[in-house]
Amino acid sequence: xxAAATTHDEYHDHGPAKGFMRWIVTTNHKxxxxxxxxxxxxxxxxxxxxxxxxxxxxxxxxxxxVDPQFFNSMTTMHALVMVFGAVMxxxxxxxxxxIPMMIGAPDMALPRLNNMSFWVLVFAVLLLAxxxxxxxxxxxxxxxxxxxxxxxxxxxLPFAVFSxxxxxxxxxxxSINIIVTILNMRAPGMTMMKMPLFCWTWLITAFLLIAxxxxxxxxxxxxxxxxxxxxxxxxxAGGGDPVLYQHLFWFFGHPEVYIIVLxxxxxxxxxxxxxxxxxxxxxxxxxxxxxxIAFLSMIVWAHHQFTVGMPLAGxxxxxxxxxxxxxxxxxxxxxxxxxxxxxxxxxETPMLFAVAFVVLFTFGGFTGVMLSLAPADFQYxxxxxxxxxxxxxxxxGGTFPVFAAVYYWxxxxxxxxxxxxLGQLHFWxxxxxxxxxxxxxxFLGLAGMxxxxxxxxxxFADFNMISSIGAFILGASQLLFLYIVVQTIRGGEKATDExxxxxxxxxxxxxxxxxxxxxxxxxxxxxx
Amino acid sequence: MKKTxxxxxxxxxxxxxxSAAQAEYALNLPTGVTQISREVYDLHMTVxxxxxGIGVVVFGAMFYSIYxxxxxxxxxxxxxxxxxxxxxxxxxxxxxxxxxxAIPATKAMIDMDDTSNADLSIKVTGYQWKWRYEYLDExxxxxxxxxxxxxxxxxxxxxIKPERVLHYLRNVDRPLVVPVNKKIRFLFTAADVIxxxxxxxxxxxxxxxxxxITEAWxxxxxxxxxRGQCAELCGKDHGFMPIVVVAKTEEExxxxxxxxxxEAAAKVEAAGKTWTQDDLIATGExxxxxxxxxxxxxxxxxxxxxxxxxxxxxxxxxxIERHIEVxxxxxxxxxPPFADTLDAVDLAAVISFQRNAFGNNIGDAVQPSDIRxxxxxxx
Ligand SMILES: [Cu+2]
Numbered sequence: 001x002x003a004a005a006t007t008h009d010e011y012h013d014h015g016p017a018k019g020f021m022r023w024i025v026t027t028n029h030k031x032x033x034x035x036x037x038x039x040x041x042x043x044x045x046x047x048x049x050x051x052x053x054x055x056x057x058x059x060x061x062x063x064x065x066v067d068p069q070f071f072n073s074m075t076t077m078h079a080l081v082m083v084f085g086a087v088m089x090x091x092x093x094x095x096x097x098x099i100p101m102m103i104g105a106p107d108m109a110l111p112r113l114n115n116m117s118f119w120v121l122v123f124a125v126l127l128l129a130x131x132x133x134x135x136x137x138x139x140x141x142x143x144x145x146x147x148x149x150x151x152x153x154x155x156x157l158p159f160a161v162f163s164x165x166x167x168x169x170x171x172x173x174x175s176i177n178i179i180v181t182i183l184n185m186r187a188p189g190m191t192m193m194k195m196p197l198f199c200w201t202w203l204i205t206a207f208l209l210i211a212x213x214x215x216x217x218x219x220x221x222x223x224x225x226x227x228x229x230x231x232x233x234x235x236x237a238g239g240g241d242p243v244l245y246q247h248l249f250w251f252f253g254h255p256e257v258y259i260i261v262l263x264x265x266x267x268x269x270x271x272x273x274x275x276x277x278x279x280x281x282x283x284x285x286x287x288x289x290x291x292x293i294a295f296l297s298m299i300v301w302a303h304h305q306f307t308v309g310m311p312l313a314g315x316x317x318x319x320x321x322x323x324x325x326x327x328x329x330x331x332x333x334x335x336x337x338x339x340x341x342x343x344x345x346x347x348e349t350p351m352l353f354a355v356a357f358v359v360l361f362t363f364g365g366f367t368g369v370m371l372s373l374a375p376a377d378f379q380y381x382x383x384x385x386x387x388x389x390x391x392x393x394x395x396x397g398g399t400f401p402v403f404a405a406v407y408y409w410x411x412x413x414x415x416x417x418x419x420x421x422l423g424q425l426h427f428w429x430x431x432x433x434x435x436x437x438x439x440x441x442x443f444l445g446l447a448g449m450x451x452x453x454x455x456x457x458x459x460f461a462d463f464n465m466i467s468s469i470g471a472f473i474l475g476a477s478q479l480l481f482l483y484i485v486v487q488t489i490r491g492g493e494k495a496t497d498e499x500x501x502x503x504x505x506x507x508x509x510x511x512x513x514x515x516x517x518x519x520x521x522x523x524x525x526x527x528x
Numbered sequence: 529m530k531k532t533x534x535x536x537x538x539x540x541x542x543x544x545x546x547s548a549a550q551a552e553y554a555l556n557l558p559t560g561v562t563q564i565s566r567e568v569y570d571l572h573m574t575v576x577x578x579x580x581g582i583g584v585v586v587f588g589a590m591f592y593s594i595y596x597x598x599x600x601x602x603x604x605x606x607x608x609x610x611x612x613x614x615x616x617x618x619x620x621x622x623x624x625x626x627x628x629x630a631i632p633a634t635k636a637m638i639d640m641d642d643t644s645n646a647d648l649s650i651k652v653t654g655y656q657w658k659w660r661y662e663y664l665d666e667x668x669x670x671x672x673x674x675x676x677x678x679x680x681x682x683x684x685x686x687x688i689k690p691e692r693v694l695h696y697l698r699n700v701d702r703p704l705v706v707p708v709n710k711k712i713r714f715l716f717t718a719a720d721v722i723x724x725x726x727x728x729x730x731x732x733x734x735x736x737x738x739x740x741i742t743e744a745w746x747x748x749x750x751x752x753x754x755r756g757q758c759a760e761l762c763g764k765d766h767g768f769m770p771i772v773v774v775a776k777t778e779e780e781x782x783x784x785x786x787x788x789x790x791e792a793a794a795k796v797e798a799a800g801k802t803w804t805q806d807d808l809i810a811t812g813e814x815x816x817x818x819x820x821x822x823x824x825x826x827x828x829x830x831x832x833x834x835x836x837x838x839x840x841x842x843x844x845x846x847x848i849e850r851h852i853e854v855x856x857x858x859x860x861x862x863x864p865p866f867a868d869t870l871d872a873v874d875l876a877a878v879i880s881f882q883r884n885a886f887g888n889n890i891g892d893a894v895q896p897s898d899i900r901x902x903x904x905x906x907x
Contacts, residue, residue, distance in 0.1 A: 006687055027898040061690035061722075063682055069764045069834070090755075135833040142761045148738060149721040153864060236739020242722060243737060277605040285615045307724060308656035308735045309716075309742030313642045316634060323626045330622040331615065337586060338614070340593045347598075355594070359587060366579040373629065375564075375636035376572050378732035379557055382724060382759040448728040450759040453767030457556070457683055457698045458691055 009028070015518050027111035027516060029096045034413075035118050036093030037406075041482070044399075045123065050078035055437075057473035058464050063455055071454035072140035077132065079143035084167050085125045087398035091263040092117075092174050094405050095202050097413065099178065101509040101516065102196045104187025104525045109180040116172035119304060124166030131156040142452060144253065145220065145440030147234040147245050151227050159229070161220045168213040175206035187508075189527030190328045193284065196507055200268030200287050206295045208255050208262070211298065216252035219245055243308050250301035258297040260394060261361075262290055263467035264401035268354045271404050272336050274506045275351035276343030281335045289328035289335075296325045315374045317381050322372035326365065333362050348500070349423035353404035356431055357396055364392030367442070380451075385445025391438045403430070403481070410488055415515035418488040424483060429477035436470030538827060558728050561750045561775070565731025567636040575629055582625070640732060643745045646713030650704070654716070654723030654736035654758065655869060657765035657822070661704050664715075668788045671869055673697040673818050674768045682768060683826075698755040701818070702771035707781035708748050716742045720864055727756035727773055735760055748775040765822050799872040799896040805880065808893050812881025815874045820882075823862070828886030833864070839886035848883070848892060852902070855879055872900040 016022045016031065026032060053074050059067050066074070096114065100107055108114045131138040139160045141150035149155060186195070223245070225231040232238020234245045265286075273280045280286065303322040306315060335356050347355070367389040371380050372473040380386060403426075411417050445451075449460045456464065479494045495514040503510040508527075512520055552863075559569045597603045651662040659672045678697050681688035690696045706712055716725060716736040726733030733756075734744040748754075758769040776784060817826060823835040830837035838844055842852050855875060858865035866875060873896045880893035 056653075062686065063684040067684065068767065072761065072764065074767070109692045136900075137834075140763075146722060146761075149761065150720070152763065171584065179834050241740070243740070277599070278607060279609045281609050281611075282615055283610070307733055308737065311739070312638065315637055315641070318639070319633060320630060323630060326626060327619060327622050331619060333586060334618045337590050337593070339609075340590065340597065342603070342606040342608070343593070343597050344599040344603045345594065345597050346600070347594075355590075359590070362583070362586065369579065369629070370572065373571060373575065373633040375568050375633055375640050375732075377576070378640065378734075379568055379572070379728060381733060382726075446557045446724075448756065450726065450757060450767075452761040453757075455690075455697060455767050458696050461691075484884075519570075 025115070027107075027115050029100050029108045029111070029114065030413075030516070030518070032114050032118055033093045033095075033097030036089045036096060036121075039122065040086050040090035040093060040402075041120075041384065041485075043081055043089065044478070044507070045482075046084055046129075047081035048080050048478060050074045050081065051471060052475050053278035053392060054078060055468040057454055059468040060458070061456060061458055061461050062467060065294075066454070068454045069137060069140055072452065073132070073138040075452050076139050076142055077128075080128060080139075081125070082352065082398075083143065083260070083394075084128075087260050087394070087402070088171065089121060090398075090402045091202075091205075092171075094198075094263065094267070096175075096353040097200060097357060098409065098509065099181060099199055101186070101512065101520060102199055102507055103182065103185060103190050104508050104521050104527065105181060105185035106519060106522050108177050109174035109185050110177045113173050113177055117170045117177065120166050121170040124163045124170060127159055127166065128227070128370075132158045134159075143202075143335050144246075144249055145223065146249075147223055147226065147242050148327070150223060151234075158224060161224045164220045165217055168217045171209050172213055175209040178202055178206045179210075187521065187524040187527055188427040192374070193287070196266075197269040197280065197283070197286055197290075198263070198266035201262040201269075204290050205259050205262045208259055208294050208297070212252040212255045212259075215248055219248035219252070222248075244306070246305050246308065247302065250304045251298070254301045254304065255294070255297040256295055257390075258391065261397040261510050262294065264341055264357070264397045265290065267401040267408075268336065268357055269404045270507065271350045271354040271408050272339050272358075274408075274500055274503055275346050275348060275354075276340050278339055278343040281338035281341075282331075285331060286335055289331045292328040293325060296321065296328070300325065303372055303374075306374045307381050309323050319374040325371065326369050326372075329365055329494075333358060333365070336516070346501075349418075349427055350404040350408035352424065352427045353400045353407065356427070357404065360392055360396040360400070360434075364389060364396060367392065380445065382450055384441045384449045384451055387451045388438050388441035388445060391441070395434065395438070400430075403427075406485065408500075409509070410485065411499045412509060412512075412514050415495055415513075416488050417499075418484050418492065418493050422480065422484050422487075426477060426480045429480065430474065433470045433473035433477060437467050437474055438470070440470075448512060550742075560729045560731045561748050561752065561754065562729075562731055562746050563749075564636070564640055564746070565729060567632075567639060568731045571629075571632050571636055578625060578629065587793070611674060634725075640744075643713050643743045645711060646745060647710040648707075649713045649715060650706070651715045651717070652704075652725055652736065654718035654720075654762065654769075656720045656763050656771040656864060657758070658869070659700075659704075659725070659769065659771060660719075660869065664784055664787075666788070668785065668792070670702050672700045672702050672704065672772070674770055675701055676818060678770075679768070679818070679822075695755065697768060698757065698770050698772070700770055700772045703753070703774045705774045705776060705781065705784050706748065707778050708751050708775045709778070711745060711747045714744045714746070716744070719868070722760050723758045723762045723769070724760035725756075725771060725903075726759040727754050727771055729754040729756075730773070733759050748773075751777055751780075752774050768822075795871060795873065799900050801898070802895060803873075803876070805893045808877045808880040809884055810871065812877035812879070813872065813885070815878040816881055816885075819866070819870065819874075820878065828882075836883050837886075839888065841888075844882050845890060846889055848879070848894060850895060851879055851883065852899070856899075856902070867903060872896040872903065875899045 057071055133157055136154045139153055139156045184201055222233040226233055226235060232240040234240045234242045269280055269286060300318060300322045302318040371377055371389060405419060407423055442462050444460055449456055497514050498504050498510050499514060508525060557572050559566060573652055649664040651664055653660040661672060662669045677693050678699055680686060681690050681693045716734050718736040718738040723736045724733050725736060730746045732744060734742050752775055754773040756771040758766055824830050824838045828838040843851055856865060856867040876894050876896040876899045881889040883892060
């Protein structure tokens with residue numbers, strides 16, 4: 001490694017390959033970060049269009065636009081595309097861009113692997129998307145792919161399964177890379193407990209990914225053998241159990257929520273101190289809280305299955321364990337609040353998104369505590385209350401911090417300031433329409449509307465219409481985001497190296513020029 | 529005059545029903561009509577108020593800070609950080625709050641789990657996309673489908689406005705009838721995929737899992753009609769398998785049971801007699817519309833690539849033996865067996881109908897008695 005780094009120094013002025021091939025063969029962490037982010041943005045719009053189809057059909061009672069089967073494909077694909085195509089790659093992009101610059105490393109530890117994990121991801125998502133054009137349509141059993149329903153999917157099942165395998169390979173490779181980079185490539189003096197919190201949260205997330213993705217891959221492989229090779233893992237007639245799949249899925253699926261949200265915590269813990277002009281209130285307690293959340297997330301999975309008929313002891317155990325997650329999450333929220341307390345606050349767009357994240361995510365946390373109470377979950381489960389809850393945690397956790405991060409670091413990446421007025425407009429539109437879309441869904445669920453239905457009883461009509469209108473505004477507002485990003489890439493006011501007032505106190509990246517040269521920290525910086 | 533009176537009553541009821549449907553607008557969980565549903569409701573409200581309290585404190589502090597500690601108001605940043613004392617306080621307090629929630633939740637969970645000492649047992653089976661109710665003590669056994677009017681209105685391009693349908697998508701052809709003030713034990717299972725039986729007024733839902741039995745119980749305290757629907761995604765028509773529970777007083781329930789037994793006897797008789805082809809076809813059309821049309825379509829054309837057409841189908845226009853076998857036992861990955869879900873009359877009728885409709889002109893028919901002996905020999 002050291003030898004390679006020294007050789008590199010001699011060529012430290014060499015730039016990217018010319019032309020289009022640069023983006024195919026690149027091993028540069030900044031290029032790969034950009035690729036991830038662009039891919040995520042494209043998928044964000046693809047998944048968004050699917051959401052628009054869903055909300056269009058639900059605009060009023062009756063079936064107007066699509067068939068129920070296609071509607072089910074849309075809810076399934078919307079979730080898969082958003083989770084695996086948009087949100088996870090977005091955080092992977094941020095990790096690629098920022099982790100080396102934050103720890104004073106010249107690049108990721110395994111650059112070729114880095115290229116591979118991106119392109120495997122692209123193929124995985126294309127494989128999944130190809131089912132949309134197949135006879136019989138895309139998977140329609142929900143993103144959870146529960147048997148026996150998913151086994152009725154016909155041809156799309158093997159494609160979905162293989163796609164999950166590839167997504168898993170991609171994520172595990174990326175995770176290995178992040179772990180190796182953080183553990184080995186820190187600049188001298190950058191001790192673990194001096195690392196920016198974003199690196200910590202990603203380090204923990206990477207371990208979480210490696211722990212749970214193989215279980216998901218195994219579960220879908222068992223689906224494949226049940227469907228095509230005569231096994232009966234999930235078929236009672238052959239001695240199996242459909243609920244076994246649910247246990248395996250949620251052993252992955254629950255940590256997956258934190259795989260998305262932990263890096264988001266990292267971003268918010270980076271942005272809030274900068275715009276409060278204060279250090280993070282409790283750095284070490286934030287690290288411990290992140291680790292506890294990751295650990296707890298692996299032992300609470302069956303709270304997604306309170307209604308499958310578990311024994312009483314199981315119901316109670318999973319209820320208590322789930323409630324415990326509120327403690328470290330509360331520590332985080334209170335830490336962010338204490339960081340802002342007696343600060344000198346300004347509210348540029350990144351800060352607006354970060355503060356909105358704290359408020360709305362806490363709200364999603366409240367409904368999460370409600371859902372953790374097993375007897376109450378017998379009412380909430382599989383209703384729109386759950387849909388509202390997980391959009392408050394996952395949309396708020398998966399997009400607000402990404403927006404905060406993009407506005408925060410875009411001037412660093414491009415060397416140009418974004419248009420602050422438009423950025424704030426994007427924020428307020430997103431905040432307003434997000435709440436318009438999802439707040440009313442709590443009421444729908446409590447009033448008895450189940451999730452994943454293409455048509456509904458008349459008493460649900462008004463709130464559904466409000467929700468759809470909110471969704472259309474939310475969707476359209478993101479075009480403004482696209483415009484702002486493109487405009488900033490193409491030009492604009494020159495950004496200073498520090499970009500934000502006193503930002504250099506909050507991270508090594510702000511000591512670099514804006515935009516940073518193709519290779520940075522070829523010589524490790526010194527950390528006091 | 530005599531004839532218009534029932535019509536007027538029906539219209540009045542429709543209007544009343546519509547306004548009742550409007551009044552059903554709800555923002556919150558129903559309190560429900562059982563001890564469990566009230567316990568769940570109370571727990572739900574307790575936690576909401578606790579969350580409101582926490583929210584006021586935390587968001588209050590945050591918004592105070594957002595307002596007063598702004599740079600534009602001349603705020604100068606303090607540089608304090610790290611305080612073990614504060615960290616311990618805000619770890620312990622949430623812990624105590626959680627315990628205060630866990631106590632009532634545990635109690636409700638234990639109550640919900642206790643299915644012992646039931647007065648009657650009803651087995652509920654989920655099918656794609658209908659429910660089957662078997663009263664284990666009474667020998668009553670029937671299917672419950674989405675009502676025909678909702679079913680017509682929910683088709684794409686239907687001219688019937690959903691708003692004009694009473695209890696749109698929340699009505700069935702035959703409701704589950706139960707007595708009040710009796711502890712009813714439900715045994716849930718499914719024939720094909722996982723469904724979930726949910727009536728909010730009873731306070732819970734329970735998954736129905738093929739090959740397994742799950743249990744739940746209820747004791748309804750007020751006569752009335754309680755509506756719900758399948759809550760677990762179960763395929764194409766998941767949104768169209770409602771549940772209606774009619775809770776009757778004990779006397780009315782006893783009367784209903786007696787009626788059912790009379791009807792069952794009449795059915796046995798009907799299956800024994802010889803039917804004319806016209807009667808079979810006429811009955812078969814109704815059976816087709818509520819059981820086959822959701823896949824094979826009302827016009828018998830099917831959905832290319834997914835659901836085969838009945839019109840000109842090689843099975844339907846071929847030997848009747850094979851046709852009967854497919855309907856009874858199912859076929860392919862999607863077609864369910866109908867031997868258990870339709871009775872002999874309906875099976876004979878729908879097969880006879882399919883062979884003589886949509887341009888199929890086979891001209892033959894099968895008698896209910898024939899189907900009945902076939903069913904008996906296959907068991
Ligand atoms: Cu169902």
